[in-house]
Amino acid sequence: MNASAQHPLAVRTTCAYCGVGCGILAKPDGRGGAAISGDPEHPANFGRLCSKGSALGETLALETRLLHPMRRGADGTMARTSWDDALASVASGFAETIAKHGPDSVAFYLSGQLLTEDYYVANKLMKGFVGSANVDTNSRLCMASSVAGHRRAFGSDTVPGSYADLDEADLIVLVGSNTAWCHPVLYQRMLANKRARGARIVVIDPRRTATVEDDDLHLPVAPGMDTALFSGLLVHLADTGALDHAYLAAHTTGFTEALVRAREIAPDLTAIAAATGVAEADIARFFDLFRGTEKVVTCYSQGVNQSAQGTDKVNAIINCHLATGRIGKPGMGPFSLTGQPNAMGGREVGGLANQLAAHMGFDADAIDRVGRFWRAPAMAQREGLKAVQLFDAIGRGEIKALWIMATNPAVSLPRADFVQQALKQLDLLVISENVLSNDTVAAGAHMLLPAAAWGEKDGTVTNSERRISRQRAFLPLPGEARPDWWIVTQVAQRMGFAEAFNYASAAAIFREHAALSAFENDGTRDFDIGALAALSDDAFNALDPVQWPARAGAPLADSRFFANGAYYTPDRKARLIAPALPALHEAPSPAFPLLLNTGRIRDQWHTMTRTGLSPRLGAHLPEPFVEVHPDDAAQHGLSDGGFARISTRYGACVLRVMISAGQQRGTLFAPIHWSGETAAAARVGALVAPITDPFSGQPEAKATPAAIAPVSHALRGFALARGALALPAESWWARMAVRGGAAALFASNAPVAEWRAQAAALFGSGVELAEYLDEPRQSYRAAAFEDGKLVGCLFVGPAEAAPQWDAVKALFEAEALPAPQRRAVLSGRSTDGLADPGPTVCACFGVGLHTIRDAITSGAAVSVEAIGKSLRAGTNCGSCLPELRKIVAGAKVVETA
Ligand SMILES: Nc1nc2c(c(=O)[nH]1)N[C@H]1C(S)=C(S)[C@@H](COP(=O)(O)OP(=O)(O)OC[C@H]3O[C@@H](n4cnc5c(=O)[nH]c(N)nc54)[C@H](O)[C@@H]3O)O[C@H]1N2
Numbered sequence: 001m002n003a004s005a006q007h008p009l010a011v012r013t014t015c016a017y018c019g020v021g022c023g024i025l026a027k028p029d030g031r032g033g034a035a036i037s038g039d040p041e042h043p044a045n046f047g048r049l050c051s052k053g054s055a056l057g058e059t060l061a062l063e064t065r066l067l068h069p070m071r072r073g074a075d076g077t078m079a080r081t082s083w084d085d086a087l088a089s090v091a092s093g094f095a096e097t098i099a100k101h102g103p104d105s106v107a108f109y110l111s112g113q114l115l116t117e118d119y120y121v122a123n124k125l126m127k128g129f130v131g132s133a134n135v136d137t138n139s140r141l142c143m144a145s146s147v148a149g150h151r152r153a154f155g156s157d158t159v160p161g162s163y164a165d166l167d168e169a170d171l172i173v174l175v176g177s178n179t180a181w182c183h184p185v186l187y188q189r190m191l192a193n194k195r196a197r198g199a200r201i202v203v204i205d206p207r208r209t210a211t212v213e214d215d216d217l218h219l220p221v222a223p224g225m226d227t228a229l230f231s232g233l234l235v236h237l238a239d240t241g242a243l244d245h246a247y248l249a250a251h252t253t254g255f256t257e258a259l260v261r262a263r264e265i266a267p268d269l270t271a272i273a274a275a276t277g278v279a280e281a282d283i284a285r286f287f288d289l290f291r292g293t294e295k296v297v298t299c300y301s302q303g304v305n306q307s308a309q310g311t312d313k314v315n316a317i318i319n320c321h322l323a324t325g326r327i328g329k330p331g332m333g334p335f336s337l338t339g340q341p342n343a344m345g346g347r348e349v350g351g352l353a354n355q356l357a358a359h360m361g362f363d364a365d366a367i368d369r370v371g372r373f374w375r376a377p378a379m380a381q382r383e384g385l386k387a388v389q390l391f392d393a394i395g396r397g398e399i400k401a402l403w404i405m406a407t408n409p410a411v412s413l414p415r416a417d418f419v420q421q422a423l424k425q426l427d428l429l430v431i432s433e434n435v436l437s438n439d440t441v442a443a444g445a446h447m448l449l450p451a452a453a454w455g456e457k458d459g460t461v462t463n464s465e466r467r468i469s470r471q472r473a474f475l476p477l478p479g480e481a482r483p484d485w486w487i488v489t490q491v492a493q494r495m496g497f498a499e500a501f502n503y504a505s506a507a508a509i510f511r512e513h514a515a516l517s518a519f520e521n522d523g524t525r526d527f528d529i530g531a532l533a534a535l536s537d538d539a540f541n542a543l544d545p546v547q548w549p550a551r552a553g554a555p556l557a558d559s560r561f562f563a564n565g566a567y568y569t570p571d572r573k574a575r576l577i578a579p580a581l582p583a584l585h586e587a588p589s590p591a592f593p594l595l596l597n598t599g600r601i602r603d604q605w606h607t608m609t610r611t612g613l614s615p616r617l618g619a620h621l622p623e624p625f626v627e628v629h630p631d632d633a634a635q636h637g638l639s640d641g642g643f644a645r646i647s648t649r650y651g652a653c654v655l656r657v658m659i660s661a662g663q664q665r666g667t668l669f670a671p672i673h674w675s676g677e678t679a680a681a682a683r684v685g686a687l688v689a690p691i692t693d694p695f696s697g698q699p700e701a702k703a704t705p706a707a708i709a710p711v712s713h714a715l716r717g718f719a720l721a722r723g724a725l726a727l728p729a730e731s732w733w734a735r736m737a738v739r740g741g742a743a744a745l746f747a748s749n750a751p752v753a754e755w756r757a758q759a760a761a762l763f764g765s766g767v768e769l770a771e772y773l774d775e776p777r778q779s780y781r782a783a784a785f786e787d788g789k790l791v792g793c794l795f796v797g798p799a800e801a802a803p804q805w806d807a808v809k810a811l812f813e814a815e816a817l818p819a820p821q822r823r824a825v826l827s828g829r830s831t832d833g834l835a836d837p838g839p840t841v842c843a844c845f846g847v848g849l850h851t852i853r854d855a856i857t858s859g860a861a862v863s864v865e866a867i868g869k870s871l872r873a874g875t876n877c878g879s880c881l882p883e884l885r886k887i888v889a890g891a892k893v894v895e896t897a
Pocket residue numbers: 018019052142175176177178179181182183204205206207209221222223224225226301302303304307338339340597598599600601602603604605606702
């Protein structure tokens with residue numbers, strides 16, 4: 001291994017989370033943990049990490065891990081089995097199903113969290129050896145509309161630009177992207193450009209998110225109406241002489257038709273304002289900015305992709321860049337931000353059901369070419385089922401055997417309750433997982449296969465700017481966990497394909513993948529990493545981050561695409577696309593008068609199987625909530641901090657109400673992260689409609705018609721315990737990790753006396769219980785001690801005066817308590833030496849709201865910068881800076897009032 005893989009003390013690897021693809025230095029501590037820091041030399045982050053990346057060290061413990069193969073017995077319980085039995089059973093289960101019902105009766109459902117090597121072998125097995133293309137992935141829920149939009153415009157799934165463009169742009173347009181929370185390190189890069197060079201930022205999002213700073217232009221577009229805005233922009237560019245006629249003539253087709261359609265959709269400012277709900281003056285400002293700024297990058301994410309017309313949205317954006325020739329040049333271009341760490345790698349190998357491999361589709365030439373390269377006996381001849389259709393087919397009993405790897409569809413697919421039921425229909429459900437339990441596993445797996453997790457696995461991922469980075473193992477494989485690629489190839493070998501799946505290492509798979517990308521390519525396909533096809537194992541181990549294309553024998557001066565045309569369409573010209581008239585798939589109705597928008601929060605990752613293990617990350621927004629506009633809240637009788645039942649045609653959940661002026665009237669926003677494992681009634685995916693985009697098959701996750709009504713709970717409270725925490729079934733609860741244990745916040749209509757009875761059950765019999773009961777006031781508090789150590793707390797009180805938990809949590813997290821503080825626990829307040837920090841604002845340094853407010857009111861820190869200096873808050877990842885600014889501004893208003 002050469003110097004670049006091995007830092008003197010640490011292993012160089014790549015973050016487990018988002019598509020920014022930050023480089024990480026991991027220093028194992030020899031006890032199963034590791035110190036995590038940003039890799040100063042990685043070109044994606046230059047040393048920075050966000051709150052999630054920084055907290056990766058808190059997610060490495062093995063308590064929740066699946067460490068052995070498990071098989072379901074006749075009585076329905078899971079029991080440990082051997083790898084030999086597990087692999088043989090999976091192989092024979094799939095082989096028998098295929099023999100009996102044909103290749104299309106089986107399917108794989110994969111994930112952008114697999115490594116490229118894992119993905120490659122799974123795709124090869126299904127599309128070349130089983131003979132079906134029923135391989136789809138959670139990227140269908142994530143990047144599919146961008147893929148489809150790219151292929152329509154460019155003839156290939158190409159992201160033309162690089163992160164460096166964000167440093168050089170003079171205008172950055174963020175469409176449907178909460179970059180500050182979801183791509184935090186890139187966002188910091190954009191802010192650095194803004195501060196140093198004065199780049200302007202425009203945010204197009206129905207919500208005013210943390211991404212919007214006061215001096216940015218925010219366009220609160222009506223849900224789904226982005227195409228009206230970008231059609232209007234195209235018209236404006238045409239009418240104000242801002243087109244690049246030379247580029248249009250030399251390198252594109254379809255402009256005339258696209259402009260005609262744009263004029264129909266968006267004839268003038270009045271029409272655009274009516275369609276988008278954005279003020280005419282703001283639309284005009286945006287158009288002027290775009291027209292007048294040569295160097296403009298338009299970044300977009302799920303507000304664009306996860307839409308019933310997501311592909312058209314993508315093309316409406318790309319049209320504007322093509323029409324101005326602003327593509328593939330420094331500081332300009334359309335830029336799809338990828339979600340998962342290997343969303344891009346999955347696209348490279350052909351993880352989607354409508355892609356074959358190495359950016360080839362299902363045309364006869366490609367099928368023949370890939371078939372010869374793989375020496376495949378049974379090439380799939382046509383596209384397979386896309387995720388939502390795939391689960392429909394499972395529900396109908398047409399798919400009989402399914403293998404899920406690295407995704408939790410019982411939470412993350414639309415209509416998640418249906419998905420959970422559909423999984424129960426399967427004759428064979430195999431799940432490769434890191435964790436012992438999640439909602440998908442709970443739906444009833446027949447076989448659980450323990451996969452290596454981040455820190456243990458070894459291979460490559462590709463980030464948003466097409467940069468391939470190594471993920472390297474820095475921990476040993478725990479228990480019997482094995483890499484995903486190993487599991488797949490072992491099954492393939494047992495299915496009779498030993499020769500084609502006989503790989504000694506991830507490096508061997510990567511070489512084959514790279515060779516396929518270059519096979520009969522000759523410049524006809526964008527994805528070509530032939531230069532990496534002959535890497536030795538050592539060179540693979542030492543591989544520095546490398547951007548594609550990386551053609552053999554052709555070192556690149558510039559890794560951007562399309563500045564001089566050369567698109568991958570048959571005539572090598574880009575296509576401007578005429579989008580359909582923008583319209584919601586289903587408008588609100590009297591029964592479902594609001595639109596439910598769903599998305600992410602700063603410190604959680606998807607279904608929380610990993611970020612949920614971190615006390616730091618759980619502290620920011622600990623409970624599942626729904627954001628509601630003040631007027632809607634008033635109309636529906638909701639109060640801030642109360643509860644509401646949100647229901648759609650497909651399902652319902654109960655969430656805490658957060659009244660927020662940043663929320664657009666008529667819309668709700670709920671985060672996607674909570675599951676049946678972490679909350680009582682907060683599986684938001686159950687509410688989402690299974691409506692998909694006609695080109696990409698990507699579901700509309702941002703606009704499901706919904707109803708909302710208040711739910712009342714007489715009591716609220718919290719529980720803390722050192723071990724597992726089980727709350728009564730009829731209560732509403734949300735669970736989170738705290739240092740040294742677990743916590744739950746709950747609400748209930750059971751009388752306090754019943755909660756008192758719960759206390760003993762919660763903490764077991766061996767503890768010393770201190771109690772306080774005030775029945776008339778509906779208040780009960782219990783603290784359990786063992787050898788002087790606080791081992792549990794249960795606090796219940798009336799909902800309108802709910803017990804505050806920050807101080808008690810701080811006491812619980814302290815290792816041992818001196819006597820005065822033991823007595824103080826029941827008071828619910830902190831005493832000397834243990835200040836109550838309040839709800840966490842800065843996750844990196846664990847700085848709470850009260851601490852920050854105290855610093856402001858004492859005059860010690862009156863600006864965001866001063867808070868950073870004295871408390872460190874906001875000085876690491878910067879994700880909390882928007883909140884700090886609000887706190888400082890709020891404090892000033894109070895002062896002057
Ligand atoms: N903290 C955190 N970061 C993550 C993840 C995570 O789970 N947590 N997941 C990663 C993954 S896989 C992904 S895909 C990305 C997603 O990153 P983002 O796309 O930035 O995240 P979302 O919150 O899903 O949605 C973005 C925004 O789209 C807006 N939106 C909704 N409807 C519309 C519309 O019609 N038009 C427009 N213009 N905007 C609309 C929403 O209000 C929301 O603020 O994040 C990645 N990063």
